[in-house]
Amino acid sequence: MKPIFTxxxxxxxxxxxxxxxxxxxxxxxLPTAQSFDADYRPDGTIVASELSYQDYFNDxxxxxxxxxxxxxxxxxxxxxxxxxxxxxxxRIQDSRRLPTVGADGSAVRARTPSVDSNNNPVAVTFNSxxxxxxxxxxxxxxxxxxxxxxxxxxxxxxxxxxxxxxxYLSLVGDVASTYFDLxxxxxQITLAAETIATREKSLKLARLRLDAGVTSALDFHQAExxxxxxxxxxxxxxxxxxxxxxxxxxxxxGRLPKSLPEGLSLGEQTFIAGLDAGLPSDLLLVRPDxxxxxxxxxAANANIAVARAxxxxxxxxxxxxxxxxxxxGDLFSSDSLTWRFGPSIDLPxxxxxxxxxxxxxAKAQEMESVANYDKVVQxxxxxxxxxxxxxxxLAELVHARTRTVTVQQRIGFLAQRRYDEGTASYLxxxxxxxxxxxxxxxxxxxxxxxxxxxxxxFIALGGGLNGSKNPL
Numbered sequence: 001m002k003p004i005f006t007x008x009x010x011x012x013x014x015x016x017x018x019x020x021x022x023x024x025x026x027x028x029x030l031p032t033a034q035s036f037d038a039d040y041r042p043d044g045t046i047v048a049s050e051l052s053y054q055d056y057f058n059d060x061x062x063x064x065x066x067x068x069x070x071x072x073x074x075x076x077x078x079x080x081x082x083x084x085x086x087x088x089x090x091r092i093q094d095s096r097r098l099p100t101v102g103a104d105g106s107a108v109r110a111r112t113p114s115v116d117s118n119n120n121p122v123a124v125t126f127n128s129x130x131x132x133x134x135x136x137x138x139x140x141x142x143x144x145x146x147x148x149x150x151x152x153x154x155x156x157x158x159x160x161x162x163x164x165x166x167x168y169l170s171l172v173g174d175v176a177s178t179y180f181d182l183x184x185x186x187x188q189i190t191l192a193a194e195t196i197a198t199r200e201k202s203l204k205l206a207r208l209r210l211d212a213g214v215t216s217a218l219d220f221h222q223a224e225x226x227x228x229x230x231x232x233x234x235x236x237x238x239x240x241x242x243x244x245x246x247x248x249x250x251x252x253x254g255r256l257p258k259s260l261p262e263g264l265s266l267g268e269q270t271f272i273a274g275l276d277a278g279l280p281s282d283l284l285l286v287r288p289d290x291x292x293x294x295x296x297x298x299a300a301n302a303n304i305a306v307a308r309a310x311x312x313x314x315x316x317x318x319x320x321x322x323x324x325x326x327x328x329g330d331l332f333s334s335d336s337l338t339w340r341f342g343p344s345i346d347l348p349x350x351x352x353x354x355x356x357x358x359x360x361x362a363k364a365q366e367m368e369s370v371a372n373y374d375k376v377v378q379x380x381x382x383x384x385x386x387x388x389x390x391x392x393x394l395a396e397l398v399h400a401r402t403r404t405v406t407v408q409q410r411i412g413f414l415a416q417r418r419y420d421e422g423t424a425s426y427l428x429x430x431x432x433x434x435x436x437x438x439x440x441x442x443x444x445x446x447x448x449x450x451x452x453x454x455x456x457x458f459i460a461l462g463g464g465l466n467g468s469k470n471p472l
Contacts (some may be wrong), residue, residue, distance in 0.1 A: 045276050048275050048286075048458055049462040049465065050466055052464065053458075056463060057271065059264045059268075060262070061260050062176060062179050064260050065260070066175050068253065070172075073251060073252065076168065076171055077253075079163065079164040082160050082163075082164065086157040086159075086161070090150075090154050090157040093149055093153035094153070097150055099317075102134055102135075103134075104131070104134065105130065105132070106129070106130045107130075108128040108129075110127075131323050132321060133322060134318075134321070135319045137317070137318050137344070140315045142312070143308075145306055145309035145314075148305040149306055152302045155296070155299035156295070159291075162289070163292045165288035166287075166292060169463075170459070171251065173458075174251055175251050177455055178244060178251060180452050181448065181452075183264075184445065187266060187444050188233070189238060192233045192234035193234060195230040195233075195437055196231060202223050203226075222426050222427065222430045226430060226434065233441070266447040266451055275458070277384060277388060277461065283461075286461070290376050290380055293369075294373060296372070297370060300362070300365045300366040300368075300369040301369075304363055306362070307358045307359040310348065310359075313346060314345070314346040314347075315344070316345075318342055319342070320338075320339065321337070321338065321340075322338055322339075323338065324336055384461060386456070387453055391453060394446065394449055397446045397449075398443070401443040402443060405443050411436070412429070412432040414432075415428040
């Protein structure tokens with residue numbers, strides 16, 4: 001009993017002395033302002049993180065595209081597979097905190113040559129039967145090495161889960177933004193086509209007036225220049241539409257479905273009003289990218305404890321108990337009981353600075369994780385702030401460009417009437433129609449930016465994870 005008591009007492013002393021091995025988690029002051037700019041904060045009460053994308057977007061075609069992307073996007077499928085890999089790694093490492101128990105059995109019959117008392121050769125035959133239960137080498141985790149390795153695996157698993165959720169949100173935002181790009185481009189194509197049809201009629205009229213000697217060749221060529229302007233715009237937008245469709249195909253993981261519901265125009269897109277921006281600190285709880293960075297920081301912190309534990313001896317236990325007999329009939333008798341038990345100690349002495357280097361590496365990796373965490377928090381704060389500012393100023397931009405279109409339409413009407421009355425040159429008509437076309441293009445661009453900003457605000461506030469298609 002004395003050796004056992006000695007080992008137990010030593011174990012207690014070792015456990016009492018290892019509390020300092022696991023370092024406290026490095027924390028820094030939140031690298032953001034205490035609140036968002038009051039000039040841009042909405043007065044709503046709806047929490048974005050409690051909404052699904054089906055709740056926020058009203059376009060049924062967009063719903064179908066996002067659904068397809070969540071089911072088929074290859075990057076999202078790969079991210080989901082990485083979650084399963086991390087979960088398996090955590091389960092493997094966690095299992096090492098408990099001893100592995102195994103059962104074994106054997107039956108041996110052997111014949112060996114020998115000699116008798118008269119030195120005559122004989123053959124000796126013997127039997128051996130054995131069954132037992134044993135524990136393979138099991139590390140006594142006095143210094144928390146195995147525990148912290150488990151914590152590393154757990155934090156890495158949780159970081160992978162959050163990274164997958166962050167990609168999920170990013171995918172929803174990318175599909176929505178690309179869809180609005182496509183809508184704007186298609187509306188630009190419609191605008192250019194309508195403008196071309198109108199200017200072709202104007203060009204025919206200019207030809208008739210030129211042939212009749214009413215106007216000069218300059219007026220005719222100016223009308224022709226207006227037509228080519230719209231034709232160039234149409235070609236450019238058709239190329240953009242093809243490129244955006246290809247991008248959307250990659251995002252949804254396949255060709256665009258033919259049975260998509262009818263979509264809405266840019267002006268018909270509506271979003272849930274009254275989102276509550278909350279406080280910057282709220283983002284720490286709802287943004288999956290911030291949660292992933294936090295878990296990575298915890299993993300780096302636990303790695304320091306693992307590196308420190310390497311400076312202490314590793315104590316392992318092996319043991320086995322069972323039954324052994326040369327006669328199968330006597331195998332399960334009390335006299336056949338066997339057992340063995342033994343500890344082993346691996347004490348590092350000289351490694352020429354390898355352990356110090358490992359510890360230094362772990363500390364440097366933690367410093368990097370702290371910086372990455374701060375950067376992710378700052379980026380999240382900037383994204384919300386940008387989206388809140390865009391919510392206000394883009395609405396004013398759309399309003400201003402709408403007024404511009406109205407004014408340019410009046411200018412075009414007056415310029416055409418003055419030209420018909422002979423009080424103005426065709427150059428005024430040319431400028432008015434060109435400016436009206438540009439103003440209508442700019443209005444479509446502003447509406448697209450406003451819709452995309454609504455997407456950015458929703459995603460930046462952590463919206464979209466709740467719903468029937470929440471990945472985890």
